[in-house]
Amino acid sequence: MSLLPQLIEQIKEEFQNRYEAVPSWVVAAPGRVNLIGEHTDYNDGFVLPMAIDRYTVIAAAPAEGPKANLFSVNKNESAEIIIDGIVNPDEKVEWSSYVQGTVSCCREEGFISRPFNALIHSTVPLGGGLSSSASLEVATATLVERISGKKFEPVAKALLCQKAEHLFAKMPCGIMDQFIATMGVEGQAMLLDCRSKKMRMVPLTDANIAILIVNSNVQHELTGSNYAERRDQCRQAAEILGVPSLRDANLLRLEKAKDALGDVLYRRAKHVITENFRAGALADMLALADWESCGRHMYASHESLRDDYEVSCDELDLLVNIAKSIGMEEGVYGSRMTGGGFGGCTVSLVRAGRAVAIGEAIKTRYMEKTGIEPTVFSTKPSQGAMVIL
Numbered sequence: 001m002s003l004l005p006q007l008i009e010q011i012k013e014e015f016q017n018r019y020e021a022v023p024s025w026v027v028a029a030p031g032r033v034n035l036i037g038e039h040t041d042y043n044d045g046f047v048l049p050m051a052i053d054r055y056t057v058i059a060a061a062p063a064e065g066p067k068a069n070l071f072s073v074n075k076n077e078s079a080e081i082i083i084d085g086i087v088n089p090d091e092k093v094e095w096s097s098y099v100q101g102t103v104s105c106c107r108e109e110g111f112i113s114r115p116f117n118a119l120i121h122s123t124v125p126l127g128g129g130l131s132s133s134a135s136l137e138v139a140t141a142t143l144v145e146r147i148s149g150k151k152f153e154p155v156a157k158a159l160l161c162q163k164a165e166h167l168f169a170k171m172p173c174g175i176m177d178q179f180i181a182t183m184g185v186e187g188q189a190m191l192l193d194c195r196s197k198k199m200r201m202v203p204l205t206d207a208n209i210a211i212l213i214v215n216s217n218v219q220h221e222l223t224g225s226n227y228a229e230r231r232d233q234c235r236q237a238a239e240i241l242g243v244p245s246l247r248d249a250n251l252l253r254l255e256k257a258k259d260a261l262g263d264v265l266y267r268r269a270k271h272v273i274t275e276n277f278r279a280g281a282l283a284d285m286l287a288l289a290d291w292e293s294c295g296r297h298m299y300a301s302h303e304s305l306r307d308d309y310e311v312s313c314d315e316l317d318l319l320v321n322i323a324k325s326i327g328m329e330e331g332v333y334g335s336r337m338t339g340g341g342f343g344g345c346t347v348s349l350v351r352a353g354r355a356v357a358i359g360e361a362i363k364t365r366y367m368e369k370t371g372i373e374p375t376v377f378s379t380k381p382s383q384g385a386m387v388i389l
């Protein structure tokens, strides 16, 4: 059963307590997990995310102008944003920058909001790699749609939220997070071609299957510089391979250029080429309900990220190894790190009836080895952005 109705009831009450009025509008947008296709987005490749049953909900009502007042329950902090005129991004990124950026980008497109009071409450962990940022942006754009009485075309809405993140949060992210938060569909994952922006929805409705997310609750330093380095290595490898981007390379070409590439670029390119293949393959195997093959692709993805792309870490490897040792007989089909790496979450494909027991077992063994308590929950593919009131 979805946790969203409970969150909506709670936020209505919180809104009333804070602003002494009932909300006129309530909107929600989900976080996401990427099932496969890691570090492929900036190589014009494929990703396979799904929306999770964790949402950012915004309740709002008209206010006396000229500004909009925000309160984040998660941050326990209020903020003001500017509704009219041209707003230049601040040097310093605050949590309200995500909201300000989205409202401003909407305004540029002729979607005008009136002054409002808003309360924001999210069950997507902030900074946990499940894209609370995109869920906040997409929820904000949905609120602006609701207030202005106009609707964006969904792809335009997602791109606008991405632009807000680039300009106002100064994060040069790809399109995945905003696409899935906007266009996610219950019971479906989304195979997204990051070059053409074309989507193929992949059914994942089997009641016996659940997606288990385990947050290692570690994030190692240097994530930013490693990311820039990987991007640059991919660009270099594509140049040597004579292709516009690694999306256009294949294994035959890679093997021929092995000496020219050298060990490191060869392994980086190999990850991207094989990961693009695995993303398509996993989409096909999910649609066929071939869980065993799905699991194989997920483990292979993890090994490729660990050995060739070198973005895993001990904690993520440990979580995947624990899941693997529980094994298929006990309900684990596959497991891999998800997100940029060096910490964050793993995603596992498990038998739904065993999800709680598997989660507990992983938690116990991870804590024994690391002394760190992981956060564990299971979810089904959930619905993208929605207007609730």
Ligand code: ADP
Pocket (backbone or CB within 6 Å): 056, 072, 073, 074, 075, 094, 095, 096, 098, 120, 121, 122, 125, 126, 127, 128, 129, 130, 131, 132, 133, 134, 136
């Ligand atoms: P992720 O998207 O993986 O959760 P990011 O660093 O991209 O991590 O985004 C997290 C940031 O987004 C937070 O630090 C905060 O500034 C902002 N944010 C997201 N959700 C909320 C919220 N409910 N309330 C306030 N700020 C939020």
Ligand code: MG
Pocket (backbone or CB within 6 Å): 131, 132, 133, 134
């Ligand atoms: Mg983010």
